[in-house]
Amino acid sequence: MADPEVQRIVQAVSESRKYRSVAPRLIAHLAELEVSKSRRFREAVKEVKNRLHQTVGAYVEETPDYDVWLARLQAADTPDARRAVCLDLLGAHASSHERLNILPTFYETLLGDLPPIRSVIDVACGLNPLAIPWMPLAKDAHYVAIDALDDLAIFLEEALPLFGVSSRALSDDVTLTAPIGTFDVALIIKAIPCLQQIDRSTGSRLLKDLDAACIVVSYPVRSLGGNDKGMRDAYAASFMNLIGAFDWRIERFDFADELAFRVFKTPRVPEA
Template sequence: MSDTTQLSSFIEYVCSSPKYAMLSKDLVSKIASEELQNKGNRAKALKSTRTRLHRLAGAFIPSNIDYAKWLRVFKDLPSQITSEHLASLKQIMRLHSSTAERLPYLDEVYKDIFSHIPSPSSILDLACGLNPLAIPWMPIDVDTEYHACDIVLPMLDFMENYFSVFRPNTHVFEKNILEFQANRSFDLIMLLKTMPLLAQIDKTAPDKLLSRLNFKYLLISYPLQSLGKQYKGMEKTYRTQFENLIANKPFQVQEYKLPNELFFILSHHD
């Protein structure tokens, strides 16, 4: 069996898992290729591939969301955003661990954060999860461009269908942010609870990503408790991680804190 055939077979085997079949094929192929080359042994490569994929995305792959059902729910609602519509958005965001943790503070968190960010005309939400569904709670103009990317394919398909009806100037796309390269500037880029995941994959990944972003404002957040709702000294750890990330870089930094999430707003010095 040729090396190319062996690699293709290995990638297909990794993707045969229902969990990892939901992820970007480019990302799975990249990690699987690296691990097969590094380990040589197929069994060891499979274990290390699954470990890396789980660290990057495993905890945030919502396996309990019936996207077809939720599309039917929103299809039956009027095109304008009503209280019933907002309630439905909260229900589906509750099914994704990252957005679920932010729900108790949804009415104020974005109002408070955006008070430090002059009306952005363009937003990029990296590794977005279901966060774009929180747009109705963001004090942004109806014509603000909102771009969002992630690696979970069924979730992206759902949001693409949803926004085509309810907010057509929201653009959703598949992208592995380990290889993200901005080809334009954005008024605001959001990286919510993402830097710790990148650092687990590659300690240099957060700094590399930051160097490739072009923005007026950058919103970075870190979780203050685990998915099991344990604090475990996470604030101290992530403050240190953030301070190391921006050391010797010309940013102004503002801080905003929820009981379970720490935000930093970065902007360039004038």
């Protein structure tokens, strides 16, 4: 049976308008961490909300009207019209907004030379699945999107079939367990810094446990305020530290507005 104090914290946080759509499993995880520190109730609720702001709340200024978004996508009756709507919607999320200038080349560069991509897992996805029109996927591709927000998952579950893929969208706490399944590509797009606000081991564990032929990991290179604080070098060093213990093949891609890596879980080829 769940700890009554954990349940009390979960209820208090869930009643907040800003966090009522967060997956209960994630709120419970954070509540358990605070209870383990013997925090008082009000202090624990405040700390859980702070952690949620760092991981999900800071990237969207206000809760989207997903019904309106879905209606706009459904009304877009040509690929170009649908792309135009997607660009507008992607701009509503701070993380995906930063990628708009490089979107035409971002996924083509990272995915275009891979074998046919028939399955994708998008971890802590945010609005990233709305970039499917720019991804070079096989016609029969299956796309799984996982995020911490229930309402976002419901929206994506209805929206993704409009892009010609079979799909599944769900809300969950990926800091507890890695998604199960075998995939051609796993996307962890600018998510590791946020996830590690909850658990510092999340990045290395996801990389280790995800079963994908290619894992694409990316990082921001500027703060939410647009400042360059040496983030590119810092995150590059952080990523190499995450994978340092594994004998994997790593490829680095430097975009103007993002740093990305491809991970292939095959041994590095020794230099001649």
